[in-house]
Amino acid sequence: MPSRRDLPPPPPPAHLRDWLDESVVRADRARFLADLSRRSLGLGRLALLWLVAAVFALGWTFVGMAVMTFESGAGPDHLSGAVFAVMGLGVLGPAGYWFVRGARQERRVHRLLCAWVVAGRDPGTDAVLRAPGRSLVWLVASLALGAVGLWTAFAAAAGARPDTDTVGQIAYVMGLGMILWITALLGLAKAATHYSWSLRARTPRGGAAAVPSGVSTRRRGRPGTARPANSSLAGV
Numbered sequence: 001m002p003s004r005r006d007l008p009p010p011p012p013p014a015h016l017r018d019w020l021d022e023s024v025v026r027a028d029r030a031r032f033l034a035d036l037s038r039r040s041l042g043l044g045r046l047a048l049l050w051l052v053a054a055v056f057a058l059g060w061t062f063v064g065m066a067v068m069t070f071e072s073g074a075g076p077d078h079l080s081g082a083v084f085a086v087m088g089l090g091v092l093g094p095a096g097y098w099f100v101r102g103a104r105q106e107r108r109v110h111r112l113l114c115a116w117v118v119a120g121r122d123p124g125t126d127a128v129l130r131a132p133g134r135s136l137v138w139l140v141a142s143l144a145l146g147a148v149g150l151w152t153a154f155a156a157a158a159g160a161r162p163d164t165d166t167v168g169q170i171a172y173v174m175g176l177g178m179i180l181w182i183t184a185l186l187g188l189a190k191a192a193t194h195y196s197w198s199l200r201a202r203t204p205r206g207g208a209a210a211v212p213s214g215v216s217t218r219r220r221g222r223p224g225t226a227r228p229a230n231s232s233l234a235g236v
Contacts, residue, residue, distance in 0.1 A: 007039075008032035010112060011119035029120050033129055036113045040106070041134045041194050046141065046187065052102065053183040055095040057176055062088030064172030071168045113197055130198045138191040146184030153177025 011029070039045065062084050069081035117126075156173035 007108060008035055008112060008116075011116050026120055029116050033113065033116050033126075036109055036116070037129050037131060037194075040109050040113065041131055041138065041190065043134065043137065045190075046138055048102070049183060049186060049190075050145075052095060052099055053179055055091060055098075056179050059088045059091030059095055060172070060175050060179060062091060064168060064175065067168035067171065068166060071166050110193065110197070117197065126198075131194070135191050135194055138187050138194075142184045142187030142191065144184075145180055145187070149177045149180025149182075149184055151177070152180065 009032075012025075066081045066084035066088060069084060070078065153174045154177075156170055156177065160170050
């Protein structure tokens with residue numbers, strides 16, 4: 001998973017952008033937005049989300065095996081149940097850590113996306129950032145996973161038989177369905193968030209829309225003040 005240092009820098013403040021070369025700032029904005037968009041809505045990100053969900057499912061499987069073993073009531077099986085419980089906690093702990101870390105990374109990426117969107121406007125670049133193909137993959141995959149999760153959870157509850165199914169078995173299957181369903185909700189939220197962000201990227205902000213075409217709003221530099229020509233000083 002990318003570290004915080006691997007992320008693009010934030011945009012320079014507005015009062016500094018007035019002194020920077022506009023073409024360089026626009027190039028930095030296009031490059032950083034494309035990078036952040038891939039990090040946020042890339043197919044690798046979807047695979048990582050499903051991988052974390054699979055690890056949660058594995059940990060829940062161990063917990064379910066522990067509960068079903070304890071339900072048997074046999075003395076020697078209690079030791080096996082304790083082993084399964086420890087294994088389940090050993091898997092769920094790292095899975096929870098990676099989930100929280102990924103959520104924090106997502107929040108940082110989203111903040112950078114929003115910051116760079118309002119740092120300027122380039123219709124040609126912003127139209128590409130919609131990424132309709134990737135958004136559709138996230139949407140369809142999440143809907144399919146959510147349908148499987150809901151069917152698994154409700155089918156386990158509706159088809160339970162008191163004489164054949166134990167509480168542990170029903171809880172285990174319903175838990176698996178909930179893991180799938182929650183993962184699908186996260187994917188749908190990601191697709192909706194990206195759609196909202198892409199609309200923001202295409203919508204003029206503030207007074208930029210009121211400036212007539214061809215009129216420059218850049219302040220002239222003071223005599224003797226050099227303006228950088230090859231760097232936007234991103235993050236300054």
